[in-house]
Amino acid sequence: MRRVIARTKWFLPFVALLLVLAGCQSVGGFDVNKALIGDVDVKSSESSMTFSMNAEPSEGISAEDKEMVDLINSFSLSISNAKLQENGNVSANGSIGYKQLNIPFSLFMDKQTLVFTVEGAKQPFYFPVQGYDEVFAEVGLDLTKAEDLSKLLTKFVVKNLPNPSAISVTPVSEAVYGQQVNMTKLHTEVTGDELPALLKGFLKSISKDTEGFTELVGGLYDYLYPVIKAMDEEGSGDLQDFGFGEIPLEDKEAVVTVLHDAAKLAVDALLLVYDNQLDSLYKSTPELKKVLSKDTKLAVDIFVDSGLHVRKQNVDLKVALPGTEDMPLKSFSLKASSQIWNIGGAVTADPISTEGALDVSSDYLTPAETLNNFDPNSNVYRILKDDLGITKRTIVIEPDDEYYYPIVDNNTTYIPLRYLAEDLDATVEWDTVNRAIVVTDGVYGDKLVFKIGSPEALINGEKVKLAEPVFVDEYGDAYVSLRLLAEALHATVYVDEDGWITITRK
Structure with missing residues (x-):
């Protein structure tokens, strides 16, 4: 090689x-x-x-x-x-x-x-x-x-x-x-x-x-x-x-x-x-x-x-x-x-340490992680984010989507929290001590905290009232308001007259 x-x-x-x-x-x-x-x-x-x-x-x-x-x-x-x-x-x-x-x-x-x-x-x-x-x-x-x-x-x-x-x-x-x-x-x-x-x-x-x-x-x-x-x-x-x-x-x-x-x-x-x-x-x-x-x-x-x-x-x-x-x-x-x-001469290549380096072969390295490995004031950060748009996302959800399984109640659409959060490059962790779901935005670093059955969520430490408390379906997936979660992760939501939902993050 x-x-x-x-x-x-x-x-x-x-x-x-x-x-x-x-x-x-x-x-x-x-x-x-x-x-x-x-x-x-x-x-x-x-x-x-x-x-x-x-x-x-x-x-x-x-x-x-x-x-x-x-x-x-x-x-x-x-x-x-x-x-x-x-x-x-x-x-x-x-x-x-x-x-x-x-x-x-x-x-x-x-x-x-x-x-x-x-x-x-x-x-x-x-x-x-x-x-x-x-x-x-x-x-x-x-x-x-x-x-x-x-x-x-x-x-x-x-x-x-x-x-x-x-x-x-x-x-x-x-x-x-x-x-x-x-x-x-x-x-x-x-x-x-x-x-x-x-x-x-x-x-x-x-x-x-x-x-x-x-x-x-x-x-x-x-x-x-x-x-x-x-x-x-x-x-x-x-x-x-x-x-x-x-x-x-x-x-x-x-x-x-x-x-x-x-x-x-x-x-x-x-x-x-x-x-x-x-x-x-x-x-x-x-x-x-x-x-x-x-x-x-x-x-x-x-x-x-x-x-x-x-x-x-x-x-x-x-x-x-x-x-x-x-x-x-x-x-x-x-x-x-x-x-x-220096053909045939004593040549020594210049090594670069791999300590702390990011493995680009990993399936788990997200575009957000790549972007965040650069100084936000650097030229490469701007090129990756603005010119190449590596963190841009567009997600389309059908009314009867078999992946997201959206639930509509009182004109509010609820979505499995983990599915949408991870598709928007966020990490989802379970806080055992506080029995809470912690979502961290991979691009902007915002932190969202949800508790099962709680009518409130914390977004960057600020309390936000939920239309309905976080609930868990028969398969163990925690559901939250789609619009609230998407907008908290810096995405916009558009719903057409046929019920198709387009989520866009620039």
Whole structure:
């Protein structure tokens, strides 16, 4: 699990790179394949990254859509220092940009836990990951083999994907974490109108690359065979029921041959109808012509040192959009840049203590508890409550609701106290000494006290007269006035002419 997360630090630039590289394995004498595969073996390093988005609205965009566009454009992510320790521990410090705010955060992950904290939080949050490796192992997945499969896939794609029209290699001297480094800069560009031809060329190439295709299928077999074997041992299926006829699944050579031939047949069949299918797609989805036009452009720069390690990457993607009513955007852009240093060095990730931290994997962690873990004056508190509305609630109760079982008497609706209180994120406790039900509002902290048979309740210490004393039904549920309870928990109540009740808390 940790290895998977650690390797994703380069995921966006890496995928973008695979989209535009490489035809042959060498460009201007530069071995692309070795550079990409070499980074998979890095066990320790430090890195930084920035990421931003930009949506360009169409003319006449609605105020609501414009608000969403402004929100998208305000978002950014900056990681000032990510550390990958040799034992797999990972830490990162950075900030999130949101509506002209800059919100610092930190995270740490080891074998047991993912821990993170954000500015304004009273305690960190954590998510237990202990046992995830064991879970994968139980189903036969070996995460160490995932890296081998990644290498095979990289090699296969780089070897067979045709070169785009713009690709170049130049020697440069660039600053990496404040130090000048002599590197090779690989620059590539691809436009949307090139993509169909690149994909077709890729399909043609892999159809002919019997050796590479077979090697990739063999790697996939090595990765998945233990999973299928484990399924069979658990009685989940018969090894002969996976479409190979009389060929035993244990016979790797025979199975790989069958899979390769089937995959090649599918690729060849696709090539036969490729142009016609593309024309049909353009006719049925004319907006696609705008997306796959020269206005869509991906540009990638990678900087590789003499040890064939990627030290810097810049990715700039702009996707042209049709600007329709359903998608009122002219374009959508992503920009990412990263750099890496101290490769293979003595790196120690920065731990974060879990003492007092909130377990976000718990089913009992309510939105109110999450909100109340932040200083009410902090930016995150305001964002969670006002912008994201994590504590907003809307409850609809039918006249004959089979969950709440409302009781109407003298134009007053009574409801099981616990059901409604807990659905509004309040806690309900029984005070044995005073023989009272204590309800505590999870968002605002108000305290309500009810006694069975009492015509009065206490709301924040103030006595409030009840229309009817609290009563208990035949199932042991304590009933109180719905409106009184809801409004005491900062919700509003609306009853329509048919008796449907809507309870709303903002």
